[in-house]
Amino acid sequence: MRAKDRTGLIGEELAADHLRRAGHHVMEQRWRCRRGELDLITFDEDVLVAVEVKTRRGRGYGHPAESISPEKLRRLHLLLADYAVHSGAGRRRRRVDVVSVILGPAGAEHHGAPVIDHLEDVRR
């Protein structure tokens, strides 16, 4: 497995833990369809939430969430609509969240706790 994919997996696990502590009910991890993939799908009370997880080692390339373009955000909203239809939750309220995870450098996992930043209801 390539290092960048492992970073991503670690981040997704950390994000899922964080969301559970925040009261989310995690439905899916890495849900795929023909049009793409959603990192996490949860219910926050009765709201269906698609969560995009961005993980970085350090901040040398800027804040993780900066890399989400308006185009990517639009795709997330479309994918979430697909999922809602697919899972029979089409009438639920929906939103997209972004969780950014900043890890220490590779090989120094214990060098300080990861920094998790949760943005709710991202629209633009």
Place this chain on the structure above:
Amino acid sequence: MTMGRARGVTLVGLEGHLIDVEADIGQSLPAFVLLGLPDASLRESQDRIRAAAKNTGVGLTDRRLTVNLLPASLPKSGSGLDLAILMGAWAADGRVRGTEHVAFLAELGLDGRLRPVRGVLPAAAAAARAGVETLVVSRADAAEATLVSGLTVLAADHAAEVLAAFAVPEKVRQDLHRAGFHLDELAPDRCAGPSAPRDEPPAAGTAEMPDLADVRGQHEARLALEVAAAGGHHLLMMGPPGAGKTMLAERLPSILPPLDDEAATEVTAIASVAGGTGPVTALRRRAPFESPHHSASTASLIGGGTRIAGPGAVTRAHRGVLFLDEAPEFPRSTLEALRQPVETGGITLHRAAGAVTYPAEFQLVLAANPCPCGMASGAGTSCTCSSAQRRGYAAKLSGPLLDRIDIQVQVERPRSATMARDTGGEGSAAVLGRVREARRVQADRLSPWSLTTNARVPMSLLTSHLRLPPRATAQLDASLDRVGMSLRGYARTLRLAWTLADLAGSDRPDGDTVDAAMQLRQTAEDRS
């Protein structure tokens, strides 16, 4: 708190406008949005601000940052708002406080250093007028900012110092430390009051300010120069190459009195906005001297540029001298463009983004050869020009512009006899003494109409309160009837007569003085 405020200043022409910077942090993806008519140079500030913030170790918010510049309708330009925007952004995420009533005026380098900006003096004056008490500038601009009284000026080299002055310590201490700054050691300089020395004009006789004593002979031209200095009159010198026209004109500033506080502030503000004359550390007390080459474009002379037009040579010569050497070589359209400033003392430039008015109250000094080859003076035997060429050359200057020039004098090459007889003329200091006295007398006389120099007295005043007895103006009245002198020429002769009287120490011109004034106006026309 997710809202932050700071203040900045933007210049439209020479006028400073206080800008309110509002910064809001929205719960959304990281972005930096700048609202309120920013121009291209101001849009670039986003990237400078982001880099500067990162390099102080503190950074900008990880959320959507919206910065609004108020009033939104005013077009804003330049890099001078960089620091104000950065402080507003930091105030929005609670890293600094107390910035709402402070004005910030500096450009940011990518490393976070504060860079000097143009136009600090008029901007600081505008801030003080708007009730701002504290102004933060780069250290290079501190001396200029303290020329404005009633402001506490904070001067810093780096954004980290400014951050420290307004910081909420627990929010920034660690971040600063990681970038190698120590919060407790950072502090901007506090400079209050005009501490800078007042700039006195250099004594005549230096390379910067040549002395009138260098001029041999040229009694008539010297008198013309002295009268021009005393009354603020426009002057035309006509004569062959090598007669000393340029030499005389360059010595005019040495016999002009130093500028008073108001004029010095205006001149210094113009120098600050126009740039290119080194840092401003004190008020400029010396009358400016601008001598654009005859290849100068109209825009460079009267001011120009896209969006909001910048100042030109006529504005840099405000309260001083605009000298056009080889005046007939200037394009006619360029000379004609001088008519508005000569008449009104200002220049209004219109562009799509808005009109701007600059002051341009200068004394115009023209030098001209009598013909293209320059030899058609005196007997004129060595002139090689055709009469058509000569007429065309003279016509360049004729008409409305020439009519606005009070003094027209012929300058001849000195003869060997003159050289042998004269051992250098009177020095600038002695002439300046008489000029200052004459200026004082006319300012006293003209104060009821808030005028200071004879050259600016309107026709209506000359024929009412300052009317001379018919006895004194008999000769002049006659030429108005017989020679076809224009009414404007009539008024100019009277103005000159008043200046001559002021220089002679008499309380009003008599018949002889008016005659002498007529001579000063007409010699050049008659002889060429």
